[in-house]
Amino acid sequence: MIIIFLRAIILFAVLLFVFRLMGKRQIGEMEPFELVITLVISELACIPMSDRSIPITFGIVAILTMFVIHQFILLLSHSDKLQGIINGKPVMVINSGNIDIQALRSLNMHVNDLLQAMRAAEYFSLEEVIFGIMETNGQLTVVANKNMEDRQQTLPVPLILEGKWNEENIKGNGFDKAELQRLLAAEHVKLKNVILLAIDENDRMTLQRRNAPIFFKNVEVTRQ
Numbered sequence: 001m002i003i004i005f006l007r008a009i010i011l012f013a014v015l016l017f018v019f020r021l022m023g024k025r026q027i028g029e030m031e032p033f034e035l036v037i038t039l040v041i042s043e044l045a046c047i048p049m050s051d052r053s054i055p056i057t058f059g060i061v062a063i064l065t066m067f068v069i070h071q072f073i074l075l076l077s078h079s080d081k082l083q084g085i086i087n088g089k090p091v092m093v094i095n096s097g098n099i100d101i102q103a104l105r106s107l108n109m110h111v112n113d114l115l116q117a118m119r120a121a122e123y124f125s126l127e128e129v130i131f132g133i134m135e136t137n138g139q140l141t142v143v144a145n146k147n148m149e150d151r152q153q154t155l156p157v158p159l160i161l162e163g164k165w166n167e168e169n170i171k172g173n174g175f176d177k178a179e180l181q182r183l184l185a186a187e188h189v190k191l192k193n194v195i196l197l198a199i200d201e202n203d204r205m206t207l208q209r210r211n212a213p214i215f216f217k218n219v220e221v222t223r224q
Helices: 002-022 032-050 056-076 080-087 101-106 111-120 167-172 177-186
Strands: 091-095 129-134 140-144 157-161 194-199 204-209 215-218
Touching (some): 002 032, 032 056, 032 080, 056 080, 091 101, 101 111, 111 129, 111 140, 157 167, 177 194
Antiparallel strands (some): 091 129, 129 140, 194 204, 204 215
């Protein structure tokens, strides 16, 4: 027990030293390669910490090796071309207020994922946003619509996402699907062509169809 206790203290000290050298970024701010190295280092520390048959020097050498790899990749990242290969590139997912569905798919994201990222950035409606850029660390950078004097006070409820009904939101908020279908018919749009249909508590509708710009409209809808 004493040996395991001492091994744990030594490995903890080594990990603390290495992570201090790597920087103070939070998990959500890490580039992909940094997150991978962090996960590998944590696994490398756990094995010799609990298994006395493995010399502790093996774990220390492996951890320091990962640190060297981290520093080497940082040096390579000074080249713009290599940085794009290693970290990827920022992708514009909202362009002139419109959702770029192809850009989302290139990131393996859905419209709902984008709406969550917007809410995390404290933007609740696409009407507030002109441009949105998904950074390489997974955070969304937003250029706000300066014409919006007052920020959105109510949360738009997504009712159709990428051509499919959001049954949970429709039932949970008391919407009538038949009435929503009439709204689509009034706009001459089919369900399969809808990227996003959302309505907030003030009956402000957000609608974007495929190959068409987004628009916002006040509508009359009843809730059960």
